[in-house]
Amino acid sequence: MSTQPTRKPDPGDRQLMTLPRIAEMKRDGEPIVMVTAYDYPSAQMVDEAGVDIVLVGDTAAMVVLGHPATTPVGMDEMLMMTSAVRRGLDRPLLIGDMPFGSYETSNEQAIENAQRFVKEAGCDAVKLERGGASVDRARAIVRSGIPVMGHVGLTPQTATALGGFKAQGRTAEAAAKLTEDALALQSVGCFAIVFEAIPSAVTEALMPRLKIPVIGIGAGPATDGQVLVLHDLLGVYEGHTPKFIKRYANIREETLKGVRGYAEEVRTRKFPDEDEHTYSIPPEELEEYARYLEEESLVGTDTPWDW
Numbered sequence: 569m570s571t572q573p574t575r576k577p578d579p580g581d582r583q584l585m586t587l588p589r590i591a592e593m594k595r596d597g598e599p600i601v602m603v604t605a606y607d608y609p610s611a612q613m614v615d616e617a618g619v620d621i622v623l624v625g626d627t628a629a630m631v632v633l634g635h636p637a638t639t640p641v642g643m644d645e646m647l648m649m650t651s652a653v654r655r656g657l658d659r660p661l662l663i664g665d666m667p668f669g670s671y672e673t674s675n676e677q678a679i680e681n682a683q684r685f686v687k688e689a690g691c692d693a694v695k696l697e698r699g700g701a702s703v704d705r706a707r708a709i710v711r712s713g714i715p716v717m718g719h720v721g722l723t724p725q726t727a728t729a730l731g732g733f734k735a736q737g738r739t740a741e742a743a744a745k746l747t748e749d750a751l752a753l754q755s756v757g758c759f760a761i762v763f764e765a766i767p768s769a770v771t772e773a774l775m776p777r778l779k780i781p782v783i784g785i786g787a788g789p790a791t792d793g794q795v796l797v798l799h800d801l802l803g804v805y806e807g808h809t810p811k812f813i814k815r816y817a818n819i820r821e822e823t824l825k826g827v828r829g830y831a832e833e834v835r836t837r838k839f840p841d842e843d844e845h846t847y848s849i850p851p852e853e854l855e856e857y858a859r860y861l862e863e864e865s866l867v868g869t870d871t872p873w874d875w
């Protein structure tokens with residue numbers, strides 16, 4: 569276990585992210601950078617790297633917890649990860665992703681769980697998926713005083729109903745439905761919206777209708793900002809990677825290299841190094857300890873393990 573690191577001082581010119589600041593970035597045409605994070609060290613790193621919005625996404629179910637879909641993750645797991653991310657962040661806006669089953673039943677359930685993200689995990693806002701019935705839930709949460717980010721297009725929580733993890737809005741009818749959902753979410757007060765896996769021409773055509781910031785993932789370059797899953801962009805996750813993902817590092821390779829190097833040095837007794845990685849004891853204390861070992865009859869301790 570490492571000792572507790574000290575936070576790097578803030579460079580000073582970085583503004584605290586707020587909802588008005590995010591809206592201002594859209595107005596000024598300044599691209600908004602959003603990324604996911606799921607724990608304390610990655611939160612510290614994405615903050616230091618200067619991102620604007622951090623989402624503790626329910627993609628955690630897949631990239632952190634090893635499930636084949638996002639649906640199995642629950643509120644308690646999301647809150648545990650989100651609280652850890654909160655402790656690692658100073659500047660970006662923190663959004664908690666409402667997991668499948670945490671908001672669909674009623675507006676009361678949606679408000680209660682959104683409040684848990686704020687009260688127990690220190691979130692600035694929550695995100696929920698889909699239009700349709702989710703519009704009512706978004707309205708209720710916004711009215712309760714909690715900012716909401718919408719999410720349309722490919723909505724992984726309902727991927728089975730959408731026919732799998734595939735692009736949405738690829739027919740005029742599907743694009744019109746997506747448009748209705750996005751505009752409805754805007755009209756009930758969502759402060760921003762995620763467009764996922766949508767043809768870039770559809771995004772481009774729809775952008776002038778949206779006054780709120782649109783954050784894209786697989787929705788082309790016309791959006792106000794982009795979001796990627798941290799484990800995808802860093803090359804940590806091995807599972808299915810959609811076309812829209814770009815890798816900026818290969819952390820999986822680096823991790824394998826590091827752990828293999830460690831294992832090799834343990835097996836060849838190169839690690840730990842007698843001088844570099846060990847503690848000392850004053851010689852007189854060591855002598856006294858040696859006398860103790862000689863004087864006490866310490867042999868023959870009982871052990872239940874008799875292999």
Ligand code: KIV
Pocket residue numbers: 604623624625626627628665719762785795796797
């Ligand atoms: O859960 C998640 O990580 C997301 C992003 C992909 C937007 O919803």
